[in-house]
Amino acid sequence: SSELTQDPAVSVALGQTVRITCxxxxxxxxxxxxxxxxxxxxxxxxxxxxxxxxxxxxxxxSGSTSGDRASLTITGAQAEDEADYYCNxxxxxxxxxxxxxxxxxxxx
Amino acid sequence: QVQLRESxxxxxxxxxxxxxxxxxxxxxxxxxxxxxWIRQPPGKGLEWIGNIFxxxxxxxxxxxxxxxxxxxxxxxxxxxxxxxxxxAADTAVYYCARASYDTLTSWGQGTLVTVSS
Numbered sequence: 001s002s003e004l005t006q007d008p009a010v011s012v013a014l015g016q017t018v019r020i021t022c023x024x025x026x027x028x029x030x031x032x033x034x035x036x037x038x039x040x041x042x043x044x045x046x047x048x049x050x051x052x053x054x055x056x057x058x059x060x061x062s063g064s065t066s067g068d069r070a071s072l073t074i075t076g077a078q079a080e081d082e083a084d085y086y087c088n089x090x091x092x093x094x095x096x097x098x099x100x101x102x103x104x105x106x107x108x
Numbered sequence: 109q110v111q112l113r114e115s116x117x118x119x120x121x122x123x124x125x126x127x128x129x130x131x132x133x134x135x136x137x138x139x140x141x142x143x144x145w146i147r148q149p150p151g152k153g154l155e156w157i158g159n160i161f162x163x164x165x166x167x168x169x170x171x172x173x174x175x176x177x178x179x180x181x182x183x184x185x186x187x188x189x190x191x192x193x194x195x196a197a198d199t200a201v202y203y204c205a206r207a208s209y210d211t212l213t214s215w216g217q218g219t220l221v222t223v224s225s
Contacts, residue, residue: 030210031210033210033211033212035154035212042203042215042216042217042218043154043203043212043215044215045211045212045213048210048211048213049210049211054213086153086154088154088156088211088212090209095167096156096167096169096170097144097146097156097159097207097212098156099146099153099154099155099156100153101153102153102154
């Protein structure tokens with residue numbers, strides 16, 4: 001597969017739960033990773049593998065996969081979670097990386 | 109803790125070659141992992157350019173393969189990107205990163221390269 005598809009924008013009320021999704025054939029073979037990017041900053045890894053968080057990432061972030069769709073869930077969204085979120089995975093060959101187009105999360 | 113820093117010219121003329129170097133500290137490139145280049149045009153999403161393993165094996169985005177070369181210098185703990193025959197469409201923030209097989213674990217801060225005469 002050569003594509004990962006994300007919704008361009010999602011909004012959530014402060015303290016509520018939001019799910020950001022990523023769809024692509026490669027997700028049937030490889031887990032998605034999720035990155036948060038604040039304006040003018042480099043991306044930061046928030047979820048990888050089946051559902052793993054790097055050190056320092058709050059446990060309100062979680063990941064899941066079903067079929068060709070991966071999801072990033074933020075349970076109890078905070079104002080500081082407002083950012084762009086990108087998914088990525090290996091392509092079906094396993095040799096290349098794919099990125100989704102990104103989802104802009106607004107916390108209302 | 110591994111740190112990566114991109115360096116190189118911030119301005120490149122059209123049709124010339126964009127050359128960037130990523131210097132790695134806190135980890136030896138020879139020890140493994142994949143070493144990646146990713147870019148992000150202003151206001152747009154992330155695009156994977158290619159990567160290299162410490163052995164020198166490299167893979168490239170098919171859309172850029174004809175213009176890209178990635179190399180590694182383990183003696184300097186650096187890896188480099190050359191992108192030939194650039195146009196304005198190559199204007200972007202260029203990131204280097206370290207990757208396991210599963211994920212891109214660490215990123216540099218990025219460097220903006222503008223293609224303009």
